[in-house]
Amino acid sequence: VQLQASGGGLVQAGGSLRLSCAASGLTFSSYNMGWFRQAPGKEREFVGVVNWSGSATYSADSVKGRFTISRDNAKSTVDLQMNSLKPEDTAVYYCAADRDRRRTYNSPYKYDYWGQGTLVTVSS
Secondary structure (H helix, E strand, C coil): CEEEEECCEEEECCCCEEEEEEEECCCHHHCEEEEEEECCCCCCEEEEEECCCCCCEEECCCCCCCEEEEEECCCCEEEEEECCCCHHHCEEEEEEEECCCCCCCCCHHHCCEECCCEEEEEEC
């Protein structure tokens, strides 16, 4: 299984970035897909999740209204659209896959596969 995250970079506060995660080696439409982030010296933090069908998404309060998760099961990709970025959004962003379709989770320990991460830096 491979999850390849891309799209990170340097952006000014108030700007936007779109992250993408391409999956291979798994039946993508059978997995809930989550995004997490980890800032230096901090624990990995839940950002959001989209369920296996794309019919439901949940986001952390810290990004609600600014970040949007979407997926394309035909392309085996999941995206994270980030708007109105703030310096505190600076982190390495990871996509993750969870095979338990019964419900979505915000704990990183529930996820089975992880991408390598992509760095997002928001300057003030």
